[in-house]
Amino acid sequence: MRITGTFLDEISFDIPHQNWGREEWDCDFRAMKAMGIRRVILIRAAAGNFMTFPSKTIGSRGTFHRPPEDLVEMFLDLAEKYEMEFFAPTWHSQPGNCIDWSKAQYREEIAVNRELLDELQERYGRRRAFKGWYLTHEVCSNQPGTVELFRELGSHAKKISGGKPTLISPYFAGVKAAAATLDVNAPVLTPEAHAAHWNEIFKAISGAVDIVAFQDGHVGYAELETYLAVTRNLADRYGILCWSNIESFDRDMPWRFPPIKWEKFLWKLESAEAAGITEGITFEFSHFMSPHSMYPSAARLYDQYCRWCALPARSRMFRDDF
Amino acid sequence: MRITGTFLDEISFDIPHQNWGREEWDCDFRAMKAMGIRRVILIRAAAGNFMTFPSKTIGSRGTFHRPPEDLVEMFLDLAEKYEMEFFAPTWHSQPGNCIDWSKAQYREEIAVNRELLDELQERYGRRRAFKGWYLTHEVCSNQPGTVELFRELGSHAKKISGGKPTLISPYFAGVKAAAATLDVNAPVLTPEAHAAHWNEIFKAISGAVDIVAFQDGHVGYAELETYLAVTRNLADRYGILCWSNIESFDRDMPWRFPPIKWEKFLWKLESAEAAGITEGITFEFSHFMSPHSMYPSAARLYDQYCRWCALPARSRMFRDDF
Amino acid sequence: MRITGTFLDEISFDIPHQNWGREEWDCDFRAMKAMGIRRVILIRAAAGNFMTFPSKTIGSRGTFHRPPEDLVEMFLDLAEKYEMEFFAPTWHSQPGNCIDWSKAQYREEIAVNRELLDELQERYGRRRAFKGWYLTHEVCSNQPGTVELFRELGSHAKKISGGKPTLISPYFAGVKAAAATLDVNAPVLTPEAHAAHWNEIFKAISGAVDIVAFQDGHVGYAELETYLAVTRNLADRYGILCWSNIESFDRDMPWRFPPIKWEKFLWKLESAEAAGITEGITFEFSHFMSPHSMYPSAARLYDQYCRWCALPARSRMFRDDF
Numbered sequence: 001m002r003i004t005g006t007f008l009d010e011i012s013f014d015i016p017h018q019n020w021g022r023e024e025w026d027c028d029f030r031a032m033k034a035m036g037i038r039r040v041i042l043i044r045a046a047a048g049n050f051m052t053f054p055s056k057t058i059g060s061r062g063t064f065h066r067p068p069e070d071l072v073e074m075f076l077d078l079a080e081k082y083e084m085e086f087f088a089p090t091w092h093s094q095p096g097n098c099i100d101w102s103k104a105q106y107r108e109e110i111a112v113n114r115e116l117l118d119e120l121q122e123r124y125g126r127r128r129a130f131k132g133w134y135l136t137h138e139v140c141s142n143q144p145g146t147v148e149l150f151r152e153l154g155s156h157a158k159k160i161s162g163g164k165p166t167l168i169s170p171y172f173a174g175v176k177a178a179a180a181t182l183d184v185n186a187p188v189l190t191p192e193a194h195a196a197h198w199n200e201i202f203k204a205i206s207g208a209v210d211i212v213a214f215q216d217g218h219v220g221y222a223e224l225e226t227y228l229a230v231t232r233n234l235a236d237r238y239g240i241l242c243w244s245n246i247e248s249f250d251r252d253m254p255w256r257f258p259p260i261k262w263e264k265f266l267w268k269l270e271s272a273e274a275a276g277i278t279e280g281i282t283f284e285f286s287h288f289m290s291p292h293s294m295y296p297s298a299a300r301l302y303d304q305y306c307r308w309c310a311l312p313a314r315s316r317m318f319r320d321d322f
Numbered sequence: 323m324r325i326t327g328t329f330l331d332e333i334s335f336d337i338p339h340q341n342w343g344r345e346e347w348d349c350d351f352r353a354m355k356a357m358g359i360r361r362v363i364l365i366r367a368a369a370g371n372f373m374t375f376p377s378k379t380i381g382s383r384g385t386f387h388r389p390p391e392d393l394v395e396m397f398l399d400l401a402e403k404y405e406m407e408f409f410a411p412t413w414h415s416q417p418g419n420c421i422d423w424s425k426a427q428y429r430e431e432i433a434v435n436r437e438l439l440d441e442l443q444e445r446y447g448r449r450r451a452f453k454g455w456y457l458t459h460e461v462c463s464n465q466p467g468t469v470e471l472f473r474e475l476g477s478h479a480k481k482i483s484g485g486k487p488t489l490i491s492p493y494f495a496g497v498k499a500a501a502a503t504l505d506v507n508a509p510v511l512t513p514e515a516h517a518a519h520w521n522e523i524f525k526a527i528s529g530a531v532d533i534v535a536f537q538d539g540h541v542g543y544a545e546l547e548t549y550l551a552v553t554r555n556l557a558d559r560y561g562i563l564c565w566s567n568i569e570s571f572d573r574d575m576p577w578r579f580p581p582i583k584w585e586k587f588l589w590k591l592e593s594a595e596a597a598g599i600t601e602g603i604t605f606e607f608s609h610f611m612s613p614h615s616m617y618p619s620a621a622r623l624y625d626q627y628c629r630w631c632a633l634p635a636r637s638r639m640f641r642d643d644f
Numbered sequence: 645m646r647i648t649g650t651f652l653d654e655i656s657f658d659i660p661h662q663n664w665g666r667e668e669w670d671c672d673f674r675a676m677k678a679m680g681i682r683r684v685i686l687i688r689a690a691a692g693n694f695m696t697f698p699s700k701t702i703g704s705r706g707t708f709h710r711p712p713e714d715l716v717e718m719f720l721d722l723a724e725k726y727e728m729e730f731f732a733p734t735w736h737s738q739p740g741n742c743i744d745w746s747k748a749q750y751r752e753e754i755a756v757n758r759e760l761l762d763e764l765q766e767r768y769g770r771r772r773a774f775k776g777w778y779l780t781h782e783v784c785s786n787q788p789g790t791v792e793l794f795r796e797l798g799s800h801a802k803k804i805s806g807g808k809p810t811l812i813s814p815y816f817a818g819v820k821a822a823a824a825t826l827d828v829n830a831p832v833l834t835p836e837a838h839a840a841h842w843n844e845i846f847k848a849i850s851g852a853v854d855i856v857a858f859q860d861g862h863v864g865y866a867e868l869e870t871y872l873a874v875t876r877n878l879a880d881r882y883g884i885l886c887w888s889n890i891e892s893f894d895r896d897m898p899w900r901f902p903p904i905k906w907e908k909f910l911w912k913l914e915s916a917e918a919a920g921i922t923e924g925i926t927f928e929f930s931h932f933m934s935p936h937s938m939y940p941s942a943a944r945l946y947d948q949y950c951r952w953c954a955l956p957a958r959s960r961m962f963r964d965d966f
Binding site: 334335336337338339340341342343346370371372385387389390577578579615616618 | 864865866894896897898899902903904905906907908910911939940941944945947948951
């Protein structure tokens with residue numbers, strides 16, 4: 001069980017920005033590579049008034065700043081320099097992190113994003129590192145529109161790109177979901193109820209979505225393995241590859257969010273392994289696991305993980321010259 | 323459009339302290355100078371039980387700790403060493419950040435602060451770097467007492483100091499004001515309503531207040547230019563110099579406050595420039611833009627800004643020795 | 645008045661983890677030693693699903709992860725290397741930081757912790773650095789069960805260990821207690837009411853508890869000396885040694901928690917001294933006062949404290965190479 005991929009959350013809505021330029025990102029990709037990361041996933045094409053690239057599709061739907069740097073191009077350049085795979089994102093056109101899954105709204109989400117997928121393919125489709133698609137929407141259960149959204153966007157993305165793989169990263173409707181979504185009424189699904197919802201979803205999106213990597217932070221540590229095993233079995237049944245999104249930030253602390261405690265991260269790695277999952281991605285390296293993070297404890301998490309993998313990589317020596 | 327000044331928030335009520343001594347402040351003033359800052363503005367004379375200097379005026383009005391270092395003297399020393407201008411503050415004698423603008427209260431604010439202005443003039447008036455006054459109270463509209471407070475304190479400050487310029491830094495009653503003031507009922511003023519309020523205020527305080535620099539963080543990015551242009555036009559009409567207080571902290575994040583995303587800061591610089599404003603101050607350098615900040619992303623903001631200005635200044639090299 | 649001890653909060657519920665290994669902890673113990681710390685107090689044996697050592701007592705009462713490192717053993721090793729005293733903790737078996745002091749619950753707390761004390765004594769009792777016990781429960785007043793809990797656990801700990809000293813660290817039911825306990829109805833006790841409660845408690849636990857060190861962060865700065873003096877006088881009366889737990893984190897900031905402002909820390913040192921207290925411990929060094937903390941302002945607090953003590957110790961030079 002290894003972390004082989006990370007999200008790129010440079011275009012963020014709730015994670016502070018690190019204000020890196022190309023030079024700093026180059027350093028960070030080198031650190032990723034040294035830790036075994038070979039896949040980077042841009043989490044969303046835009047957030048608020050900010051875009052990752054000067055997109056006609058997005059720019060025509062509100063007031064957006066022209067990005068001082070085309071992040072898609074920059075990340076593709078670095079992915080090629082370090083021989084990594086880049087996954088291109090879609091966009092959450094509704095404000096906030098959740099949308100009202102009314103017919104009209106998910107229809108609009110699909111229409112906007114079909115156009116965005118075409119624009120991304122046209123601008124960047126020929127780049128060597130462009131290896132897959134990430135469908136940005138985060139869901140936890142079979143609400144109206146869920147399967148339509150992923151089936152239509154996944155199929156379209158594959159069709160226009162010669163079948164490049166598509167990835168989604170849902171979350172478990174677990175005991176921490178209410179806090180995470182700031183919705184006190186968020187229902188909790190038992191592993192059985194979770195399985196019922198996702199059996200329907202996987203059945204319907206099979207063929208359009210190739211890989212699923214559930215966020216692993218919304219359930220208790222002791223029950224994570226059960227949720228992951230149930231999910232992995234269902235994914236196998238429908239021919240969907242199952243990874244785990246092993247979150248590297250800590251959901252149990254009074255502020256959102258510091259890097260996670262190593263032992264929690266280790267427990268989640270062990271739970272994924274016990275559930276028969278062999279590959280992990282993380283949200284996300286640069287803030288929460290990087291030697292360059294604005295949070296120094298992220299550099300220590302990097303060291304702990306590298307020790308556990310018996311990798312020589314090591315963040316700069318611990319300061320002891322006082 | 324350049325940042326030529328910064329607040330000094332060492333005496334803070336909601337920003338964590340960095341625990342710097344004179345040696346660390348000296349380093350930080352050197353970094354300010356290298357970025358083009360030539361003006362420092364002490365934000366308030368006291369906060370809670372803590373004073374920036376051993377003030378008779380303030381000390382007689384509650385229980386205060388005797389400051390281990392006279393910060394006014396220290397900042398004047400450093401301003402002289404680095405050839406900067408120092409603006410001396412007034413004091414918010416009421417608890418919290420907002421006061422009930424009832425007649426009695428603003429009368430008391432005026433009385434206390436006239437005495438404080440005299441004390442500051444007597445203690446520090448002859449210092450070479452002492453170049454102006456900052457009237458600490460933060461307002462957004464024409465409430466009872468607003469014009470009396472600024473007119474009386476501004477006139478008094480100028481009279482006793484041979485006409486040294488006076489500065490205020492109000493905030494826009496924008497969409498983010500409710501969150502900022504923790505007052506869910508804070509009214510939002512459209513640019514037109516804002517203009518109506520400030521036409522009255524500027525008319526009344528003209529001659530007593532020389533410079534206005536609105537905090538630019540309480541409105542949406544897309545509407546900032548409009549609010550700034552309206553304000554600059556009004557200020558011109560009444561002979562008040564209009565700067566912008568380009569906040570270097572991010573108001574959109576889950577915790578209060580990390581350094582701001584460079585692209586947001588850039589957008590605000592561009593908006594001020596488009597509104598015909600040529601000079602900016604920031605709240606504030608040492609926590610949110612400094613190579614020495616407790617928040618490493620502040621050093622990157624410093625680098626991004628210096629690159630944008632084509633300045634050679636650069637924070638220490640990015641760590642890449644892992 | 646000096647800081648001679650610190651809690652170890654590596655097993656934390658509300659403080660982010662720093663992800664240190666043995667090597668980093670070794671550096672940090674060296675920094676503690678250089679500052680005059682000669683005593684380390686492990687704050688709790690377990691928190692949530694995580695244990696400081698593979699405990700049969702705790703492990704049999706829920707689902708716990710097997711710790712990748714035995715922290716009790718590691719801290720004992722380092723305490724011996726640096727010639728410090730180690731205090732072993734008990735455990736808060738109820739979720740959260742407060743328990744319902746109903747008879748049943750405190751009886752259960754006592755039963756579990758008698759067993760835990762025996763296990764700790766058996767595993768580590770012969771270690772040279774094992775010099776005392778810390779009774780983990782935090783209380784502020786004479787609720788049902790308070791005296792029984794401390795009297796029974798303190799007596800048992802001393803009995804099985806040849807009379808090793810026992811320490812408690814209660815908190816004042818002051819103006820900041822409601823915010824700290826997240827209980828808006830937390831009653832505030834005046835110094836007189838506080839004295840009435842603690843006269844009863846000290847009378848009852850005298851002989852079972854040897855040392856009391858109140859957390860000093862729940863009252864206003866101006867009233868701290870009074871609360872401390874009242875407490876110290878009562879402790880003297882009942883033959884209990886009185887220290888102060890001088891918190892090194894700041895309770896007045898919008899996020900929980902940054903390192904404290906040096907002047908606040910200084911005021912609390914002065915208040916303890918004025919109350920006739922000569923020894924202090926802090927919660928806690930490694931996050932809030934250490935040159936190695938994830939919060940760079942902690943390194944500055946370390947420097948300020950060392951300057952105040954005229955100690956040569958100094959965190960690494962301030963970065964000025966921008």
